[in-house]
Amino acid sequence: MKKIHVLLLKAFIRPFLVTFLVVMFILLMFFLFKYVDDLIGKGFEWYIILELMFYASAANVSMALPLAILLSSIMTFGTLGENYELVAIKSAGISLQKAMRPLLVLIIGIAFSSFLFSEYMLPKANLKFGSLLWDVRNKKLSFLIKEGVFNNSIPQYSIRVDKKGEDGVSLTGIMIYDHTGNNGVPKIIIAKNGTMNTTKDKQFLVLKLNDGVRYEESSSQNATYNPRQQLTRMRFGQTAQKFDISSFKMNRTDENSFRTNNQMLNLDGLKHKGDSLTKELDSVNRYSRVAMGTYFKMNNYTRGYTKIKMAPVKLKGPLLNSVPKDQRVATLQSALDQAKSIKQTADGRVADHTDRVKNLIRIRIEYQRKFTLAVSCLMLFFIGAPLGAIIRKGGLGLPVVMAIIFFLFYHIITTVAEKSANQGNINPILGIWMAIIVLSPVGAFLTYKATVDSALFDISLYKAFFGKIFGKKKSPLTK
Numbered sequence: 001m002k003k004i005h006v007l008l009l010k011a012f013i014r015p016f017l018v019t020f021l022v023v024m025f026i027l028l029m030f031f032l033f034k035y036v037d038d039l040i041g042k043g044f045e046w047y048i049i050l051e052l053m054f055y056a057s058a059a060n061v062s063m064a065l066p067l068a069i070l071l072s073s074i075m076t077f078g079t080l081g082e083n084y085e086l087v088a089i090k091s092a093g094i095s096l097q098k099a100m101r102p103l104l105v106l107i108i109g110i111a112f113s114s115f116l117f118s119e120y121m122l123p124k125a126n127l128k129f130g131s132l133l134w135d136v137r138n139k140k141l142s143f144l145i146k147e148g149v150f151n152n153s154i155p156q157y158s159i160r161v162d163k164k165g166e167d168g169v170s171l172t173g174i175m176i177y178d179h180t181g182n183n184g185v186p187k188i189i190i191a192k193n194g195t196m197n198t199t200k201d202k203q204f205l206v207l208k209l210n211d212g213v214r215y216e217e218s219s220s221q222n223a224t225y226n227p228r229q230q231l232t233r234m235r236f237g238q239t240a241q242k243f244d245i246s247s248f249k250m251n252r253t254d255e256n257s258f259r260t261n262n263q264m265l266n267l268d269g270l271k272h273k274g275d276s277l278t279k280e281l282d283s284v285n286r287y288s289r290v291a292m293g294t295y296f297k298m299n300n301y302t303r304g305y306t307k308i309k310m311a312p313v314k315l316k317g318p319l320l321n322s323v324p325k326d327q328r329v330a331t332l333q334s335a336l337d338q339a340k341s342i343k344q345t346a347d348g349r350v351a352d353h354t355d356r357v358k359n360l361i362r363i364r365i366e367y368q369r370k371f372t373l374a375v376s377c378l379m380l381f382f383i384g385a386p387l388g389a390i391i392r393k394g395g396l397g398l399p400v401v402m403a404i405i406f407f408l409f410y411h412i413i414t415t416v417a418e419k420s421a422n423q424g425n426i427n428p429i430l431g432i433w434m435a436i437i438v439l440s441p442v443g444a445f446l447t448y449k450a451t452v453d454s455a456l457f458d459i460s461l462y463k464a465f466f467g468k469i470f471g472k473k474k475s476p477l478t479k
Contacts, residue, residue: 005090005102012076012103020068027060028053035133052132059126066116066410069107070380071403076103077388080400086389100385107381111374112310118370119266127264154205154243156180160346169195176241188215189241201470205243212236241445262366274363279354288349357424364428366420372432379436380410382443386450410435 031053037429040174080086090098148162157180170342171194178187198205218230265273315322323331398452415436421431430437 004092004094004099007082008099009102009106010078011079012072012106013076016068017070019071020064023064023067024057024060027064028057031056031060035136048132048136052129052136055125055129055132058122061114061122062369065110065373066376067403067407069110069377070384070407071399072382073103073384073389074391074399074403075396077385078391078393079388081389086392096386096389102310107378114377115370115374116332118373121288123264123266123269126261130261130264132219139223151175157243157458169197171196173209174207174212174472176207185217189213190215205242207241209239209241210237211286214239262362265366267367267370270363270367274360274367277356277360277363281360284349284353284356286352291345291349308434323461328458342368358422361422361424361428365418365432368429368432372436375436376410379440379443381404382447383439385445386443389450390446402443406439 001248068333077086080089081341086096086099090096109240115464147164152158155177158177160175161171164171165317174194175188176189177190182229187249189209189212191209193211194207194209196205196207212235214232214234216231216232218236321330322326324389358413386401387402387406393399393401414432416474417426420426421428426434
Protein backbone atom coordinates (compact mmCIF):
# COMPACT_ATOMS: atom_id res chain seq x y z
CA MET A 1 0.00 0.00 0.00
CA LYS A 2 1.31 3.42 -0.91
CA LYS A 3 1.96 6.09 1.68
CA ILE A 4 -0.65 8.30 0.07
CA HIS A 5 -3.23 5.57 0.70
CA VAL A 6 -2.24 5.33 4.35
CA LEU A 7 -2.51 9.10 4.62
CA LEU A 8 -6.03 9.07 3.20
CA LEU A 9 -7.13 6.22 5.46
CA LYS A 10 -5.85 7.97 8.57
CA ALA A 11 -7.46 11.24 7.50
CA PHE A 12 -10.81 9.45 7.06
CA ILE A 13 -10.92 7.07 10.03
CA ARG A 14 -10.45 9.71 12.75
CA PRO A 15 -13.36 12.00 11.79
CA PHE A 16 -15.46 8.93 10.97
CA LEU A 17 -15.12 7.46 14.47
CA VAL A 18 -15.64 10.83 16.15
CA THR A 19 -18.69 11.67 14.03
CA PHE A 20 -20.22 8.23 14.52
CA LEU A 21 -19.84 8.38 18.32
CA VAL A 22 -21.18 11.95 18.51
CA VAL A 23 -24.24 11.10 16.41
CA MET A 24 -24.89 7.96 18.46
CA PHE A 25 -24.69 10.01 21.66
CA ILE A 26 -27.16 12.59 20.31
CA LEU A 27 -29.60 9.88 19.22
CA LEU A 28 -29.37 8.22 22.64
CA MET A 29 -30.21 11.54 24.28
CA PHE A 30 -33.29 11.76 22.04
CA PHE A 31 -34.16 8.25 23.16
CA LEU A 32 -33.94 9.26 26.83
CA PHE A 33 -36.10 12.34 26.22
CA LYS A 34 -38.67 10.18 24.45
CA TYR A 35 -38.95 7.53 27.19
CA VAL A 36 -38.17 9.66 30.24
CA ASP A 37 -41.72 9.23 31.59
CA ASP A 38 -41.35 5.45 31.47
CA LEU A 39 -38.01 5.47 33.32
CA ILE A 40 -38.35 8.14 36.01
CA GLY A 41 -39.85 7.27 39.38
CA LYS A 42 -39.93 3.49 38.98
CA GLY A 43 -36.88 2.56 41.00
CA PHE A 44 -34.92 0.87 38.21
CA GLU A 45 -31.39 -0.29 38.84
CA TRP A 46 -28.74 1.50 36.85
CA TYR A 47 -27.88 -1.57 34.81
CA ILE A 48 -31.49 -1.89 33.57
CA ILE A 49 -31.38 1.61 32.04
CA LEU A 50 -27.87 0.97 30.68
CA GLU A 51 -29.04 -2.29 29.09
CA LEU A 52 -32.02 -0.53 27.53
CA MET A 53 -29.78 2.20 26.07
CA PHE A 54 -27.36 -0.41 24.72
CA TYR A 55 -30.11 -2.22 22.82
CA ALA A 56 -31.58 1.09 21.61
CA SER A 57 -28.20 2.12 20.20
CA ALA A 58 -28.33 -0.83 17.79
CA ALA A 59 -31.42 0.61 16.11
CA ASN A 60 -29.70 4.00 15.78
CA VAL A 61 -26.88 2.57 13.66
CA SER A 62 -29.04 2.82 10.53
CA MET A 63 -29.10 6.61 10.94
CA ALA A 64 -25.71 7.27 12.53
CA LEU A 65 -23.59 5.22 10.10
CA PRO A 66 -24.65 6.91 6.80
CA LEU A 67 -24.40 10.36 8.37
CA ALA A 68 -20.92 9.59 9.75
CA ILE A 69 -19.72 8.37 6.35
CA LEU A 70 -21.13 11.43 4.57
CA LEU A 71 -19.71 13.96 7.01
CA SER A 72 -16.29 12.31 7.41
CA SER A 73 -15.81 11.96 3.63
CA ILE A 74 -16.64 15.65 3.11
CA MET A 75 -14.29 16.67 5.92
CA THR A 76 -11.47 14.42 4.65
CA PHE A 77 -11.41 15.60 1.05
CA GLY A 78 -12.33 19.15 2.05
CA THR A 79 -9.29 19.31 4.34
CA LEU A 80 -7.07 17.84 1.61
CA GLY A 81 -8.36 20.43 -0.85
CA GLU A 82 -8.02 23.32 1.60
CA ASN A 83 -4.39 22.44 2.38
CA TYR A 84 -3.57 21.92 -1.33
CA GLU A 85 -2.72 18.30 -0.59
CA LEU A 86 -5.26 17.16 -3.17
CA VAL A 87 -3.51 19.33 -5.77
CA ALA A 88 -0.18 17.72 -4.86
CA ILE A 89 -1.72 14.27 -5.20
CA LYS A 90 -3.04 15.08 -8.66
CA SER A 91 0.27 16.64 -9.70
CA ALA A 92 1.98 13.35 -8.78
CA GLY A 93 -0.11 11.64 -11.45
CA ILE A 94 -2.74 10.18 -9.11
CA SER A 95 -6.27 10.93 -10.21
CA LEU A 96 -9.15 11.44 -7.84
CA GLN A 97 -10.53 7.97 -8.62
CA LYS A 98 -7.22 6.33 -7.71
CA ALA A 99 -7.03 8.40 -4.51
CA MET A 100 -10.52 7.25 -3.56
CA ARG A 101 -9.80 3.55 -4.11
CA PRO A 102 -8.49 2.70 -0.60
CA LEU A 103 -11.37 4.59 1.00
CA LEU A 104 -13.76 2.86 -1.40
CA VAL A 105 -12.46 -0.52 -0.26
CA LEU A 106 -12.93 0.57 3.35
CA ILE A 107 -16.47 1.79 2.68
CA ILE A 108 -17.33 -1.48 0.90
CA GLY A 109 -16.09 -3.32 3.99
CA ILE A 110 -18.20 -1.08 6.23
CA ALA A 111 -21.23 -1.56 3.96
CA PHE A 112 -20.83 -5.34 4.01
CA SER A 113 -20.42 -5.25 7.79
CA SER A 114 -23.60 -3.17 8.07
CA PHE A 115 -25.47 -5.80 6.05
CA LEU A 116 -24.23 -8.56 8.37
CA PHE A 117 -25.20 -6.36 11.31
CA SER A 118 -28.72 -5.86 9.92
CA GLU A 119 -29.08 -9.57 9.20
CA TYR A 120 -27.75 -11.16 12.38
CA MET A 121 -27.22 -8.66 15.22
CA LEU A 122 -29.99 -6.09 14.72
CA PRO A 123 -32.92 -8.57 14.94
CA LYS A 124 -31.59 -9.93 18.25
CA ALA A 125 -30.99 -6.41 19.60
CA ASN A 126 -34.51 -5.35 18.57
CA LEU A 127 -35.91 -8.46 20.27
CA LYS A 128 -34.10 -7.66 23.51
CA PHE A 129 -35.04 -3.98 23.29
CA GLY A 130 -38.72 -4.67 22.56
CA SER A 131 -39.19 -7.14 25.40
CA LEU A 132 -37.27 -5.00 27.91
CA LEU A 133 -39.14 -1.82 26.93
CA TRP A 134 -42.44 -3.68 27.33
CA ASP A 135 -41.47 -4.71 30.86
CA VAL A 136 -40.31 -1.18 31.71
CA ARG A 137 -43.54 0.40 30.50
CA ASN A 138 -45.72 -2.08 32.35
CA LYS A 139 -43.86 -1.92 35.65
CA LYS A 140 -45.86 -0.20 38.37
CA LEU A 141 -44.52 2.80 40.24
CA SER A 142 -42.12 1.78 42.95
CA PHE A 143 -43.31 2.40 46.48
CA LEU A 144 -41.90 5.82 47.34
CA ILE A 145 -43.08 7.44 50.56
CA LYS A 146 -42.86 11.20 50.27
CA GLU A 147 -43.04 13.63 53.16
CA GLY A 148 -46.43 15.19 53.84
CA VAL A 149 -48.21 13.37 51.00
CA PHE A 150 -50.64 10.45 51.18
CA ASN A 151 -49.34 7.59 49.06
CA ASN A 152 -51.91 5.21 47.56
CA SER A 153 -49.55 3.00 45.54
CA ILE A 154 -50.26 -0.08 47.65
CA PRO A 155 -53.85 -1.23 47.04
CA GLN A 156 -56.30 -0.61 49.94
CA TYR A 157 -53.73 1.38 51.94
CA SER A 158 -53.04 5.08 52.24
CA ILE A 159 -49.80 6.05 54.01
CA ARG A 160 -48.49 9.43 55.05
CA VAL A 161 -45.33 10.46 56.97
CA ASP A 162 -44.34 13.86 58.28
CA LYS A 163 -40.63 13.40 57.84
CA LYS A 164 -38.17 10.88 56.45
CA GLY A 165 -34.70 10.36 57.84
CA GLU A 166 -31.58 10.93 55.80
CA ASP A 167 -30.87 7.20 55.91
CA GLY A 168 -34.10 6.53 54.02
CA VAL A 169 -35.22 4.06 56.69
CA SER A 170 -36.39 6.03 59.71
CA LEU A 171 -39.80 7.72 59.63
CA THR A 172 -41.52 10.28 61.87
CA GLY A 173 -45.23 11.10 62.22
CA ILE A 174 -46.73 8.03 60.53
CA MET A 175 -50.43 7.72 59.62
CA ILE A 176 -51.89 4.66 57.90
CA TYR A 177 -55.45 4.21 56.58
CA ASP A 178 -56.26 0.52 56.26
CA HIS A 179 -59.18 -0.21 53.88
CA THR A 180 -58.81 -4.00 53.83
CA GLY A 181 -61.94 -4.55 55.94
CA ASN A 182 -65.18 -5.59 54.29
CA ASN A 183 -67.34 -3.15 56.22
CA GLY A 184 -66.09 -0.11 54.32
CA VAL A 185 -64.85 1.64 57.48
CA PRO A 186 -61.08 2.17 57.46
CA LYS A 187 -58.76 1.36 60.33
CA ILE A 188 -56.45 4.17 61.35
CA ILE A 189 -52.94 3.65 62.73
CA ILE A 190 -50.96 6.60 64.07
CA ALA A 191 -47.39 6.28 65.32
CA LYS A 192 -44.78 8.80 66.43
CA ASN A 193 -41.89 7.13 64.62
CA GLY A 194 -40.79 3.92 62.97
CA THR A 195 -38.56 2.29 60.39
CA MET A 196 -39.13 1.02 56.85
CA ASN A 197 -37.49 -2.15 55.47
CA THR A 198 -38.14 -4.84 52.90
CA THR A 199 -37.84 -8.59 53.22
CA LYS A 200 -34.92 -10.43 51.61
CA ASP A 201 -37.04 -11.65 48.71
CA LYS A 202 -38.31 -8.07 48.08
CA GLN A 203 -41.89 -9.34 48.27
CA PHE A 204 -43.04 -7.42 51.37
CA LEU A 205 -42.52 -3.99 52.88
CA VAL A 206 -42.32 -4.01 56.69
CA LEU A 207 -43.06 -0.89 58.74
CA LYS A 208 -41.99 -1.17 62.39
CA LEU A 209 -44.05 1.37 64.32
CA ASN A 210 -43.25 2.74 67.78
CA ASP A 211 -45.46 4.49 70.39
CA GLY A 212 -48.73 4.70 68.54
CA VAL A 213 -52.49 4.23 68.60
CA ARG A 214 -54.79 2.04 66.52
CA TYR A 215 -58.40 3.14 65.95
CA GLU A 216 -61.07 0.77 64.67
CA GLU A 217 -64.74 1.64 64.31
CA SER A 218 -67.34 -1.11 64.09
CA SER A 219 -69.83 -0.99 61.25
CA SER A 220 -73.54 -0.42 61.79
CA GLN A 221 -75.79 -3.44 61.54
CA ASN A 222 -78.29 -1.58 59.40
CA ALA A 223 -78.44 1.55 57.32
CA THR A 224 -79.81 3.70 60.18
CA TYR A 225 -77.59 5.78 62.41
CA ASN A 226 -76.57 4.05 65.65
CA PRO A 227 -75.53 6.49 68.42
CA ARG A 228 -74.04 3.61 70.46
CA GLN A 229 -71.66 2.52 67.68
CA GLN A 230 -68.47 1.00 69.12
CA LEU A 231 -65.05 2.61 68.69
CA THR A 232 -62.01 0.56 69.66
CA ARG A 233 -58.78 2.31 70.59
CA MET A 234 -55.63 0.33 71.22
CA ARG A 235 -52.30 1.77 72.27
CA PHE A 236 -49.08 -0.04 71.45
CA GLY A 237 -45.45 0.40 72.25
CA GLN A 238 -44.18 -1.38 69.16
CA THR A 239 -45.83 -3.22 66.30
CA ALA A 240 -45.14 -4.19 62.72
CA GLN A 241 -47.25 -3.73 59.61
CA LYS A 242 -46.52 -5.83 56.53
CA PHE A 243 -47.47 -4.81 52.97
CA ASP A 244 -47.37 -6.98 49.85
CA ILE A 245 -45.25 -5.27 47.18
CA SER A 246 -44.68 -8.26 44.87
CA SER A 247 -46.60 -6.50 42.09
CA PHE A 248 -44.04 -3.65 42.06
CA LYS A 249 -41.22 -5.94 40.98
CA MET A 250 -40.44 -5.90 37.27
CA ASN A 251 -40.90 -9.37 35.80
CA ARG A 252 -39.13 -10.16 32.54
CA THR A 253 -41.43 -11.24 29.73
CA ASP A 254 -40.66 -14.27 27.59
CA GLU A 255 -38.88 -12.99 24.46
CA ASN A 256 -40.54 -15.61 22.26
CA SER A 257 -43.77 -13.62 22.42
CA PHE A 258 -42.04 -10.78 20.49
CA ARG A 259 -40.12 -12.98 18.06
CA THR A 260 -42.71 -12.75 15.26
CA ASN A 261 -42.39 -8.96 14.87
CA ASN A 262 -40.84 -7.86 11.57
CA GLN A 263 -37.96 -5.99 13.20
CA MET A 264 -36.94 -9.14 15.10
CA LEU A 265 -36.61 -11.35 12.00
CA ASN A 266 -33.74 -11.97 9.58
CA LEU A 267 -34.10 -12.53 5.83
CA ASP A 268 -35.14 -16.18 6.16
CA GLY A 269 -37.67 -15.34 8.86
CA LEU A 270 -39.14 -12.48 6.82
CA LYS A 271 -39.36 -14.67 3.72
CA HIS A 272 -41.07 -17.45 5.67
CA LYS A 273 -43.53 -15.02 7.25
CA GLY A 274 -44.23 -13.43 3.87
CA ASP A 275 -44.97 -16.81 2.29
CA SER A 276 -47.33 -17.66 5.15
CA LEU A 277 -49.17 -14.36 4.76
CA THR A 278 -49.41 -14.86 1.00
CA LYS A 279 -51.04 -18.26 1.51
CA GLU A 280 -53.44 -16.78 4.08
CA LEU A 281 -54.30 -13.98 1.64
CA ASP A 282 -55.03 -16.49 -1.12
CA SER A 283 -57.26 -18.43 1.27
CA VAL A 284 -59.14 -15.26 2.23
CA ASN A 285 -59.68 -14.37 -1.42
CA ARG A 286 -60.83 -17.89 -2.30
CA TYR A 287 -63.28 -18.13 0.58
CA SER A 288 -64.56 -14.63 -0.18
CA ARG A 289 -65.30 -15.58 -3.77
CA VAL A 290 -67.15 -18.67 -2.64
CA ALA A 291 -69.13 -16.82 0.04
CA MET A 292 -70.03 -13.90 -2.20
CA GLY A 293 -70.80 -16.10 -5.20
CA THR A 294 -73.68 -17.78 -3.41
CA TYR A 295 -75.63 -14.52 -3.45
CA PHE A 296 -75.34 -13.97 -7.19
CA LYS A 297 -76.01 -17.44 -8.61
CA MET A 298 -79.42 -18.01 -10.21
CA ASN A 299 -81.43 -20.93 -8.81
CA ASN A 300 -82.42 -23.50 -11.44
CA TYR A 301 -84.26 -26.34 -9.81
CA THR A 302 -84.78 -28.19 -13.09
CA ARG A 303 -81.07 -28.36 -13.84
CA GLY A 304 -80.04 -31.98 -14.08
CA TYR A 305 -83.63 -33.24 -14.15
CA THR A 306 -84.75 -32.27 -17.67
CA LYS A 307 -83.31 -31.99 -21.13
CA ILE A 308 -85.73 -29.33 -22.31
CA LYS A 309 -83.94 -26.29 -23.73
CA MET A 310 -85.63 -22.96 -23.33
CA ALA A 311 -84.69 -19.70 -24.94
CA PRO A 312 -83.62 -16.94 -22.54
CA VAL A 313 -86.36 -14.53 -21.57
CA LYS A 314 -85.77 -10.96 -22.71
CA LEU A 315 -86.95 -8.36 -20.23
CA LYS A 316 -88.04 -4.93 -21.38
CA GLY A 317 -88.36 -1.93 -19.16
CA PRO A 318 -87.64 -1.94 -15.42
CA LEU A 319 -86.87 -5.34 -13.93
CA LEU A 320 -89.51 -4.92 -11.26
CA ASN A 321 -92.27 -4.86 -13.92
CA SER A 322 -91.60 -8.53 -14.66
CA VAL A 323 -92.56 -9.45 -11.09
CA PRO A 324 -96.27 -9.88 -10.31
CA LYS A 325 -97.72 -6.93 -8.43
CA ASP A 326 -98.71 -8.95 -5.39
CA GLN A 327 -95.11 -10.24 -5.02
CA ARG A 328 -93.20 -7.01 -5.60
CA VAL A 329 -93.06 -5.94 -1.95
CA ALA A 330 -91.78 -9.35 -0.86
CA THR A 331 -89.28 -9.36 -3.73
CA LEU A 332 -87.92 -5.93 -2.78
CA GLN A 333 -87.64 -6.93 0.89
CA SER A 334 -85.81 -10.13 -0.06
CA ALA A 335 -83.44 -8.19 -2.30
CA LEU A 336 -82.80 -5.66 0.46
CA ASP A 337 -82.06 -8.43 2.97
CA GLN A 338 -79.64 -10.08 0.59
CA ALA A 339 -77.93 -6.74 -0.10
CA LYS A 340 -77.45 -6.18 3.63
CA SER A 341 -76.06 -9.69 4.03
CA ILE A 342 -73.67 -9.09 1.13
CA LYS A 343 -72.49 -5.81 2.66
CA GLN A 344 -71.87 -7.37 6.08
CA THR A 345 -69.99 -10.28 4.56
CA ALA A 346 -67.95 -7.97 2.32
CA ASP A 347 -67.06 -5.61 5.17
CA GLY A 348 -65.67 -8.47 7.24
CA ARG A 349 -63.71 -9.92 4.35
CA VAL A 350 -62.37 -6.53 3.24
CA ALA A 351 -61.07 -5.72 6.72
CA ASP A 352 -59.36 -9.11 6.94
CA HIS A 353 -57.91 -8.72 3.45
CA THR A 354 -56.66 -5.17 4.13
CA ASP A 355 -54.95 -6.20 7.36
CA ARG A 356 -53.04 -9.01 5.67
CA VAL A 357 -52.06 -6.80 2.73
CA LYS A 358 -50.64 -4.16 5.11
CA ASN A 359 -48.67 -6.80 6.99
CA LEU A 360 -47.32 -8.16 3.72
CA ILE A 361 -46.24 -4.67 2.66
CA ARG A 362 -44.41 -4.14 5.96
CA ILE A 363 -42.61 -7.46 5.54
CA ARG A 364 -41.46 -6.53 2.04
CA ILE A 365 -40.23 -3.15 3.27
CA GLU A 366 -38.35 -4.71 6.17
CA TYR A 367 -36.84 -7.29 3.81
CA GLN A 368 -35.48 -4.58 1.50
CA ARG A 369 -34.26 -2.52 4.45
CA LYS A 370 -31.60 -5.15 5.11
CA PHE A 371 -29.90 -4.07 1.88
CA THR A 372 -30.58 -0.34 1.77
CA LEU A 373 -28.28 0.45 4.70
CA ALA A 374 -25.26 -1.01 2.92
CA VAL A 375 -26.09 0.64 -0.41
CA SER A 376 -26.79 4.01 1.23
CA CYS A 377 -23.30 3.95 2.79
CA LEU A 378 -21.76 3.60 -0.67
CA MET A 379 -24.05 6.23 -2.20
CA LEU A 380 -23.36 8.85 0.49
CA PHE A 381 -19.62 8.24 0.17
CA PHE A 382 -19.80 9.01 -3.56
CA ILE A 383 -21.64 12.20 -2.65
CA GLY A 384 -19.41 13.26 0.24
CA ALA A 385 -15.95 12.54 -1.23
CA PRO A 386 -16.34 14.53 -4.47
CA LEU A 387 -18.30 17.21 -2.66
CA GLY A 388 -15.40 17.75 -0.26
CA ALA A 389 -12.96 17.89 -3.17
CA ILE A 390 -15.13 20.55 -4.84
CA ILE A 391 -15.79 22.86 -1.87
CA ARG A 392 -12.19 22.50 -0.55
CA LYS A 393 -13.14 23.39 2.99
CA GLY A 394 -12.29 21.30 6.05
CA GLY A 395 -13.17 21.50 9.72
CA LEU A 396 -16.65 21.70 11.19
CA GLY A 397 -18.01 24.66 9.25
CA LEU A 398 -19.16 24.28 5.67
CA PRO A 399 -18.70 20.47 5.60
CA VAL A 400 -21.19 20.06 8.46
CA VAL A 401 -23.70 22.32 6.73
CA MET A 402 -23.41 20.46 3.42
CA ALA A 403 -23.60 17.06 5.15
CA ILE A 404 -26.73 18.04 7.07
CA ILE A 405 -28.40 19.37 3.89
CA PHE A 406 -27.78 16.20 1.89
CA PHE A 407 -28.62 13.92 4.79
CA LEU A 408 -31.89 15.78 5.37
CA PHE A 409 -32.78 15.25 1.71
CA TYR A 410 -31.94 11.58 2.08
CA HIS A 411 -33.89 11.19 5.34
CA ILE A 412 -36.96 13.14 4.14
CA ILE A 413 -37.19 11.21 0.88
CA THR A 414 -36.79 7.91 2.73
CA THR A 415 -39.44 8.78 5.33
CA VAL A 416 -42.03 10.09 2.86
CA ALA A 417 -41.53 7.23 0.39
CA GLU A 418 -41.65 4.58 3.13
CA LYS A 419 -44.83 6.08 4.55
CA SER A 420 -46.42 6.08 1.10
CA ALA A 421 -45.37 2.46 0.64
CA ASN A 422 -46.88 1.47 3.99
CA GLN A 423 -50.15 3.09 2.92
CA GLY A 424 -50.09 1.14 -0.35
CA ASN A 425 -49.77 4.22 -2.58
CA ILE A 426 -46.53 3.05 -4.22
CA ASN A 427 -44.71 -0.24 -4.62
CA PRO A 428 -42.92 -1.27 -1.37
CA ILE A 429 -39.64 -1.97 -3.17
CA LEU A 430 -39.75 1.40 -4.94
CA GLY A 431 -40.61 3.18 -1.70
CA ILE A 432 -37.70 1.84 0.33
CA TRP A 433 -35.20 2.44 -2.52
CA MET A 434 -36.59 5.86 -3.52
CA ALA A 435 -33.91 7.93 -1.76
CA ILE A 436 -31.09 5.90 -3.30
CA ILE A 437 -32.66 6.11 -6.76
CA VAL A 438 -33.04 9.90 -6.49
CA LEU A 439 -29.62 10.69 -4.99
CA SER A 440 -27.47 8.24 -6.96
CA PRO A 441 -27.44 10.51 -10.07
CA VAL A 442 -26.38 13.36 -7.78
CA GLY A 443 -23.41 11.30 -6.59
CA ALA A 444 -22.45 10.45 -10.19
CA PHE A 445 -22.72 14.11 -11.20
CA LEU A 446 -20.56 15.30 -8.28
CA THR A 447 -17.97 12.61 -8.97
CA TYR A 448 -17.74 13.74 -12.59
CA LYS A 449 -17.43 17.40 -11.59
CA ALA A 450 -14.72 16.61 -9.05
CA THR A 451 -12.81 14.56 -11.64
CA VAL A 452 -12.70 17.43 -14.14
CA ASP A 453 -11.88 19.98 -11.38
CA SER A 454 -15.10 21.88 -11.89
CA ALA A 455 -15.59 25.01 -9.77
CA LEU A 456 -19.15 24.07 -8.95
CA PHE A 457 -19.37 26.08 -5.72
CA ASP A 458 -17.11 28.98 -6.72
CA ILE A 459 -19.20 32.09 -6.00
CA SER A 460 -16.95 34.37 -8.07
CA LEU A 461 -17.65 32.25 -11.14
CA TYR A 462 -21.40 32.72 -10.75
CA LYS A 463 -20.92 36.46 -10.13
CA ALA A 464 -18.99 36.79 -13.35
CA PHE A 465 -21.57 34.72 -15.23
CA PHE A 466 -24.54 36.79 -14.08
CA GLY A 467 -22.49 39.97 -14.53
CA LYS A 468 -22.05 39.20 -18.21
CA ILE A 469 -25.77 38.64 -18.59
CA PHE A 470 -27.14 41.63 -16.69
CA GLY A 471 -24.17 43.93 -17.17
CA LYS A 472 -24.50 44.30 -20.92
CA LYS A 473 -25.42 47.80 -22.05
CA LYS A 474 -28.62 48.06 -23.98
CA SER A 475 -28.36 49.60 -27.42
CA PRO A 476 -30.25 52.92 -27.81
CA LEU A 477 -33.65 52.68 -29.39
CA THR A 478 -33.88 53.93 -32.88
CA LYS A 479 -36.49 56.48 -33.59
